[in-house]
Amino acid sequence: AQSVTQPDIHITVSEGASLELRCNYSYGATPYLFWYVQSPGQGLQLLLKYFSGDTLVQGIKGFEAEFKRSQSSFNLRKPSVHWSDAAEYFCAVGARGSTLGRLYFGRGTQLTVWP
Amino acid sequence: KAGVTQTPRYLIKTRGQQVTLSCSPISGHRSVSWYQQTPGQGLQFLFEYFSETQRNKGNFPGRFSGRQFSNSRSEMNVSTLELGDSALYLCASSWALGSNYGYTFGSGTRLTVV
Numbered sequence: 001a002q003s004v005t006q007p008d009i010h011i012t013v014s015e016g017a018s019l020e021l022r023c024n025y026s027y028g029a030t031p032y033l034f035w036y037v038q039s040p041g042q043g044l045q046l047l048l049k050y051f052s053g054d055t056l057v058q059g060i061k062g063f064e065a066e067f068k069r070s071q072s073s074f075n076l077r078k079p080s081v082h083w084s085d086a087a088e089y090f091c092a093v094g095a096r097g098s099t100l101g102r103l104y105f106g107r108g109t110q111l112t113v114w115p
Numbered sequence: 116k117a118g119v120t121q122t123p124r125y126l127i128k129t130r131g132q133q134v135t136l137s138c139s140p141i142s143g144h145r146s147v148s149w150y151q152q153t154p155g156q157g158l159q160f161l162f163e164y165f166s167e168t169q170r171n172k173g174n175f176p177g178r179f180s181g182r183q184f185s186n187s188r189s190e191m192n193v194s195t196l197e198l199g200d201s202a203l204y205l206c207a208s209s210w211a212l213g214s215n216y217g218y219t220f221g222s223g224t225r226l227t228v229v
Contacts, residue, residue: 036220043119043205043220090158101146101212102171105158 002027004091006106013081014114021076021109023091031093033074034103035065038088047089050074061085086113117142119208119221127227133194136224140187140208146170147189148218149181152203161204164189165212193226201228 003026013019025031032051036044048059055067065076074091091106120139128134140147148171149161160173164183181191187208193200203225207218 034217041222041225043121043222044207046217046219049217092158101148101163101165101209101216101218102160102173103148103218104160105150107157 002031002093002095002104004093004104004106006089006091006109008109009107010110010112012112012114015083016080019076019078019081019085019111021089021091021111023074023076023106025072025074025091025093025104027072027093029096030069031096033065033067034092034094035059035063035074035076036090036092036105037061038090038108040087044090047076081111081113083113083115086111119206119219121204121206121221121224123224124222125225125227127229128196130196130198130228132196133192134196134226135190135192136204136206136226138189138191138206138208138221140189140206141219144208144210144219145187146209146212146216147183147187148207148209149189149191150205150207151175152205152223153201158205161191163212170212196228198228200226202226 005024034049035047050067088108090108092103094103122137146165148163152158163171167183178194183189203223205223207220209216
């Protein structure tokens, strides 16, 4: 069965510090991979996605993520966090080569940024 | 261009009532998906519509239903509301079927059942 695990429920970092949010997935084959961010009371905004090719993908707001097939991981990183990055982050997977558009989401990681 | 529009933003209903939520996708997008978000269960897939047909359905009871119109706008309906239906309901649209086309989410409808 497909599943996404985000091991860290809550992470606190200081502004300017580096950030890594972890994501592991369980899937029959290499899925499409996504990171979304959600601010309080808002919907989900796509940060970046991996479909194929270069395993290091760049996204918006200075985020990047690296796909590691051997570890079934797709960790999100940012070299220097800004206070405005405080939000909840969701990793998601989608079926490759299917017309079924369903996404499977992790439970999210809440990011707090100290000034 | 305009994003995904969900109406209403907030809704309070009483147990046993029914509710209809609306989603207008991005212009040109033909696929609309619905998700339920709760603190206890996280983000759960409800269903996906494309060309007025339900193409995929999640594991929810029959009280949850939806439809899509010829202009791609979608509605979801929940009948006989229960307290546990209180959630943020998110709609996402995509140009076509398949997750590789990516999804744009609306801001959601916050449903509170009392």
